Structures are given as structure tokens and as C-alpha cells.
Amino acid sequence: MKTIKKIGKWMGYAFVSILLIGLALYGYIYWNIEKRLHKVYPTAILPVAIPTDSASIARGSHLFVVHGCKDCHGTDLKGRYMANETLLGTVAAQNLTKGKGGLPADYSDQDWLRVLKHGVTREGKTLIIMPANETTKLADTDLAAIIAYCKSRPPQDNELEKKPTLGPVLKTFIAFNKLELLPAEHIDHELIPITEQKAEVSAEYGAYLTTNCAACHRDNFQGGPPLAPGAPQVPNITSTGRVGKWTEAEFMQTLRTGVTPDGHQIDSTKMPWPRTREFSEVELKAVREFLLSLPANQAIGLR
Incomplete structure (x- = not known):
């Protein structure tokens, strides 16, 4: 009987220890994620002229495909959920048109550039999943063509959750740097932009x-x-x-x-x-x- 009580006592200690470790781990993950999601990045957005001619829009359409924008935002640009379940959370590739659930009426060229060059919201906080660490390396003329194409698309109605929520799995992977889903962390925000990149076999x-x-x-x-x-x-x-x-x-x-x-x-x-x-x-x-x-x-x- 004493042996059984002793085993029960140690099992109780083990359970409490595991519970405390789990709570400490969750506390660390929560603190880590909140700190990183709410960091404000100083972003100086130099003006870039956005064209409206058909050739530039056609170029933007091509770039939208080859740089993978279509894979997430869709052919019609109305977006889709990249994750929408309890363990992963809810994260959407946003509707890029001016339809219901799309971009606000006052969304400016500077807002587009802030996303593509710095991977941040209007408030300067990092986006989630959006690979701005790749688009920041594109020449200004190519970024301008992509923006021109997106702005030329007709409105599409698709109301998605605009504020992402991270589930425990994504939080854990991000907290321990197993997934690079916060693009602003991986961008040189003082990178001198390329004005234009010559298309040639090189x-x-x-x-x-x-x-x-x-x-x-x-x-x-x-x-x-x-x-x-x-x-x-x-x-x-x-x-x-x-x-x-x-x-x-x-x-x-x-x-x-x-x-x-x-x-x-x-x-x-x-x-x-x-x-x-x-x-x-x-x-x-x-x-x-x-x-x-x-x-x-x-x-x-x-x-």
C-alpha cells in the first residue's frame, strides 16, 4: 500500500511538472508571437509611377503569374483561405479587387508598395505568409506593372477574414523559426531598389x-x-x-x-x-x- 501511495505521489509530481512546463512553453510562444506581430517597421516609401497603358498592364499580367501571385490570390484576384482550421488558424490571401471584401476605396499606390516592398500593413506591422521578402527584390518597373495589372481588374465579391489568427501549430512553428511566415522579418528595409532590370539571356x-x-x-x-x-x-x-x-x-x-x-x-x-x-x-x-x-x-x- 505504501508503495502504491508513493507511486501515486510521484505521478502527481510528474503531472504537475509537465503542466507547469507546458504553461511556461505556451507563455513563451504567446509572448514571442505577440511581440513579433506587433512590431512596427519604419518604412520609407519612395514614389513609383504606376502606368495605365495596355502594354504595362499586359506585362503585369505576365509577372502576376510567373512570380506566383496567381497561386494564392487566384486568376480573378478575389483571394482564398490559405489556412482555415483550428490547429493552423485562419489566414487568407486577400481579395485584391475593389469588390465586396476587397481593398478599401482609399487604398493607394503607396499602400501597394508598402506590401510588396516591405511586407507590412498600413500600420507598419508584418503581414503573414505574403512572400514580400521575394517581391521586394523586384525592379520598380516590374512592381509598377504588377500594381497596374491588379488595379485594372474588375471588382470581385469575396468576403474573407481580413485579420489573420494563428492556431497553435503555426504559432509554434513561427515561434521556433521552423517556418518563415512573417515576411517583414526577412527584408532589408533599407535596400536600395532596382529601377529596371534588363530582360536578356544572362x-x-x-x-x-x-x-x-x-x-x-x-x-x-x-x-x-x-x-x-x-x-x-x-x-x-x-x-x-x-x-x-x-x-x-x-x-x-x-x-x-x-x-x-x-x-x-x-x-x-x-x-x-x-x-x-x-x-x-x-x-x-x-x-x-x-x-x-x-x-x-x-x-x-x-x-
């Missing part, structure tokens, strides 16, 4: 075009471990990896059809080849030039 232009590829293939483009449980290994796409073994024609075919030279069909949910098939011939050749320059000239054109 490693420099290829580096410019692959800013959003690094999110999966890493900054050195040599890939690595899976990005999430159950996901495949991320391949090396430098000269020492698969790209280095493909001819130009094979490279172009793979990025336009999703079929590798050995006949493998790439899963578009793992590698977004429907996006890369929209690249022009010059853009694809420039990307290949850049990837083949790695790792020897890894710093070419990177900012």
Missing part, C-alpha cells in the same frame, strides 16, 4: 527571375531535406545537379511540360511547373544560364 537576369525558387531549393539552389513531413527531397538544380546534365532543349521541355528527360511527370503541387511554362524563351534561357553558373559563381546577381 546569369544576372536569371538570378533576378529565380528569387522565389530559393524558398524551396535554398539560397544556394542545391536543395536539401524535405520542407515538410512526407514531402520529397528537394533536388539540387545547379550545374552539379540534374540541370547540369540536361541540354537546353531538355531544360525548356521540363519547365514547360513538367516532364523530365527520363519521362518522369513532376507533381505540380511539389514543383509549380504550370507557372514556369509561362516564362518566355528569353526568361527560361536566362534561368538556365544562372543555374549553370552555380555553385562556382553563386553570387552572380544575387541581392
Whole structure:
């Protein structure tokens, strides 16, 4: 009987200890997230002229696709939920039109630039998920074209939750830096912008075009471990990896059809080849030039 009481006593101690540790951990996560979400970033927005001509809008439409904006905000720009469940929370890619649930009537060009260059709200607080750490590297002329295209789209009604809420899973991953979902933290807010980037078959232009590829293939483009449980290994796409073994024609075919030279069909949910098939011939050749320059000239054109 004494032994049973002793075991029960120690089990009680263990339970209380686990409970206290859990509460302390939750307290840390809550404090960490609140501090980071409410930090205000000083953002000096230099004016950029937003064009209205048809050529610029067409250019913006192309950029909207190849830089992945369509993947989240949709073809009609009315947005969708990126997460909407208890454990993850509620986070939406917002409706970018002026329809119901869309942008306010007084949403200005400066507001657009604040999002794309600094990843922050009007109040200067970080957005969630929006990959502004990639769009901040785009030239002003390209950003202006994207904004021009978005502003030209007709209103769409789609009322989504505007204020994101993070569930315990996302809070934990963010608190311990397992997911980079707060873009303002990963932006050089004093970065001197590029006014214009020349479109040509060069490693420099290829580096410019692959800013959003690094999110999966890493900054050195040599890939690595899976990005999430159950996901495949991320391949090396430098000269020492698969790209280095493909001819130009094979490279172009793979990025336009999703079929590798050995006949493998790439899963578009793992590698977004429907996006890369929209690249022009010059853009694809420039990307290949850049990837083949790695790792020897890894710093070419990177900012």
C-alpha cells in the first residue's frame, strides 16, 4: 500500500511538472508571437509611377503569374483561405479587387508598395505568409506593372477574414523559426531598389527571375531535406545537379511540360511547373544560364 501511495505521489509530481512546463512553453510562444506581430517597421516609401497603358498592364499580367501571385490570390484576384482550421488558424490571401471584401476605396499606390516592398500593413506591422521578402527584390518597373495589372481588374465579391489568427501549430512553428511566415522579418528595409532590370539571356537576369525558387531549393539552389513531413527531397538544380546534365532543349521541355528527360511527370503541387511554362524563351534561357553558373559563381546577381 505504501508503495502504491508513493507511486501515486510521484505521478502527481510528474503531472504537475509537465503542466507547469507546458504553461511556461505556451507563455513563451504567446509572448514571442505577440511581440513579433506587433512590431512596427519604419518604412520609407519612395514614389513609383504606376502606368495605365495596355502594354504595362499586359506585362503585369505576365509577372502576376510567373512570380506566383496567381497561386494564392487566384486568376480573378478575389483571394482564398490559405489556412482555415483550428490547429493552423485562419489566414487568407486577400481579395485584391475593389469588390465586396476587397481593398478599401482609399487604398493607394503607396499602400501597394508598402506590401510588396516591405511586407507590412498600413500600420507598419508584418503581414503573414505574403512572400514580400521575394517581391521586394523586384525592379520598380516590374512592381509598377504588377500594381497596374491588379488595379485594372474588375471588382470581385469575396468576403474573407481580413485579420489573420494563428492556431497553435503555426504559432509554434513561427515561434521556433521552423517556418518563415512573417515576411517583414526577412527584408532589408533599407535596400536600395532596382529601377529596371534588363530582360536578356544572362546569369544576372536569371538570378533576378529565380528569387522565389530559393524558398524551396535554398539560397544556394542545391536543395536539401524535405520542407515538410512526407514531402520529397528537394533536388539540387545547379550545374552539379540534374540541370547540369540536361541540354537546353531538355531544360525548356521540363519547365514547360513538367516532364523530365527520363519521362518522369513532376507533381505540380511539389514543383509549380504550370507557372514556369509561362516564362518566355528569353526568361527560361536566362534561368538556365544562372543555374549553370552555380555553385562556382553563386553570387552572380544575387541581392
